[in-house]
Amino acid sequence: QVQLVESGGGLVQAGGSLRLSCAASGRTISLYAMGWFRQPPGKEREFVAAISWRADNTYYADSVKGRFTISRDNAKNTVYLQMNSLKPEDTAVYYCAASRRPVVTTNWADFGSWGQGTQVTVSA
Numbered sequence: 001q002v003q004l005v006e007s008g009g010g011l012v013q014a015g016g017s018l019r020l021s022c023a024a025s026g027r028t029i030s031l032y033a034m035g036w037f038r039q040p041p042g043k044e045r046e047f048v049a050a051i052s053w054r055a056d057n058t059y060y061a062d063s064v065k066g067r068f069t070i071s072r073d074n075a076k077n078t079v080y081l082q083m084n085s086l087k088p089e090d091t092a093v094y095y096c097a098a099s100r101r102p103v104v105t106t107n108w109a110d111f112g113s114w115g116q117g118t119q120v121t122v123s124a
Contacts, residue, residue, distance in 0.1 A: 002026045002113045004096045009118030012086055016122070020081040022096030022115060030074035033099035035111055036081045038092035038120075045095070045108065049081060053102040061106075064090075086122045093117040 008020040020036070035050035049060045049070040058070055069082040079096060097111035105111075 002029060002098050004098060004113055004115035006094060006096050006115045006118040009094060009120045011121045011123065013123050014086060014088055016086050017082070017084045018086065018120060020083065020094055020096075020118060020120075022079040022081075024077040024079075024098065028074070029072075029077055029079070029098050031102055033101055033104050034070075034072060034079040035097045035099060035105070036070060036079075037095045037097060037108060037111075038090075039095070039117075040089070040092040043092075047106045047108065048094070050099070050104045050106060051079065052104045057104050059104045059106060083120070086120075088122045088124045090120060091122050092120060094120050 002024050003026045005023050033052050036048040039045040051058045051070045067085045072079045095117045096115040098113040099110050100112045
């Protein structure tokens, strides 16, 4: 089982940027796709972005496409989410997740390991 720890969340004004990091330990994540999900207040968890094991394929939710960028550094066992042009509707707890598969997936059921989450709050 891999352990995932997110960091980089915080309070930012609309239009600002944040970079989330997800550090993995326990086993390498280099063979698996990774993803970011988020849970806005009072809503269900939703897919944000995913990246394949070799970082040659990425996929984004329509709501963040063009503003967010997912990346990974397998040597550091770390995944990142660069968030630009943030909007108040991006306010949520953001979760990092490790897939059981090497290819990109948006299905939360394909992700077997989850971090504890980091809060992102965007003020208007």
